[in-house]
Amino acid sequence: MSGDPTLERIAQGEGLALCAAGNWTARFAPALERIVSDAEKLRGSRPHIFIDVSQVASLDTFGAWLIERLRRSLSDASAEAEIAGLSANYSSLVDEVRRVGPAPRAASEPLLISGMLEQIGRTVAGIGGTIIGLVDMLGAVLTAAAKVLIHPRSFRFTSTVHHLEQVCLRAVPIVVLITFLIGCIISQQGIFHFRRFGADIFVVDMLGVLVLREIGVLLVAIMVAGRSGSAYTAELGSMKMREEIDALRTMGFDPIEVLILPRMLALVLALPILAFLGAMAALYGGGLVAWLYGGVDPEAFLLRLRDAISIDHFIVGMVKAPVMAAVIGIVACVEGLAVQGSAESLGQHTTASVVKGIFFVIVMDGVFAIFFASIGM
């Protein structure tokens, strides 16, 4: 159909009639906007202007508003604009848009320099807030743990086992696979470079110390932060968005005790187990490569390993694991509870959970390195 909207200008003595015709609807909105912008320039040109809409085939909110906008901008001057020929069907729509006031402006961006300074200030304050939040959550979790110790019946055993399955049992295949491969790579690189000095066998010392003290636990902690820390944040965050956490609170349950304590406990139990399995897989992988690639047969490997490492190395690795788990868990829970109402916020906090979790794990590893060095382990 030939529905293109038009606005004809017809001089009527002193006055001017603007005759609208065609479809004044959303489909033709770009054309309508041009027509109306042109017509708005007629403001003040004639003492009397009226807009005749009797020929309009169809009208919707877009068309009605643009006619109303035209009327307003033509009326501002001394000239008085009117709308004529409105059919009964459309009059209520035009009345409706007549109530519309000016659009509120969107909040404007601050100036460049003051905006940058503001951003720096907010970031610094945010870092302080993060640390306070972590300490706060640590305190809350310990208080909840103490309460559970006093009243063991309130302990959520089922929930803890469920989370243990999620973060430990289901993580075993991927953790074992990755640490196995890392063990292979360390061993291959070690043999490749040590061979120049004829010191192939020292690869066993390097592998043993590195895997048991550092790489095993660090790698597993990073994997757990990515795998389970993000899951915790997303779970708690979406529960917060849907007011489930508020619902728990109003029923007299402490969300820390019900939701966070079982998760923390599961993680603290899971990480040493995974770190142990990871270390064993890495040693196995390293030994395999040493045998197949470096010609160190398994018996010689084990003999050398027994000489090279002491139980101290193993203890150092294992002691770190639960502490790293606690750090990952606390960061994940703080971020989860900080989620606001939007999907975007959930994504941001899940990202922050993993990034901060890994960062704090590495910081803790450094702190432990200094500590063990100074006590001579």
Added chain:
Amino acid sequence: MAEQDNDAIIRVRDITVQFGNTRVLDGLNLDVKRGEILGFVGPSGAGKSVLTRTIIGLVPKVSGRIEVFGVDLDAANSSQRRAVERRWGILFQQGALFSSLTVRQNIQFPAREYLRVSQRLLDEIMVAKLVMVGLKPEVADRYPSELSGGMIKRVALARALALDPELVFLDEPTSGLDPIGAGDFDELVRTLQRTLGLTVFMVTHDLDSLYTACDRIAVLGNGKIIAAGSIADMKASQHPWLQQYFNGKRARAVVA
């Protein structure tokens, strides 16, 4: 409008929808005529929202045929489908506003995607829609999480109406609104229907809406339409659920 009475804007034929072993809709037939406001009622869990979602294409059907604006949605290619989707607006039960966009951005979203118009016009139309649904323009820069339940409904309606659709699906639009707000809403739906020639498919439990806003009522039960007609037809029906629904205590209070 009398000459258009046979002009069905939605034509549903023999629709069967099944979740696992549960048959929710069982050979259902329904016509929605152009320009009418159809109230769709039925017991909770009868599948009212499922039918709505099936028509929109969100729930897969086992068998049957759905035509909207004369287009068979199964046979339509993607551009035909998009053309149909542009002509309808949907108000979801929970609002389904985009949580990371402000009210302003939510309402402008469809128009920004489909129409090439200036930011000024988008802003003005946004305000017009807000005023139409009874909200103040000041809420424009709030996020959905900062709105009350009733406001979310209204903003969602404003978004559903953003492109001035010919057909709107309203899933329990007045639930969660205060009675005055609900009355205004019914009035608004009536106004829009009159002015824009809007066709409204309204799932509702609100008897006031059925009385004041709806031209025709369809009742869902056992996966089929058990009755369709005016409110008088409904009250005259001998079906026990209808008897209870339209002649029960709450219904009498509405009439009084």
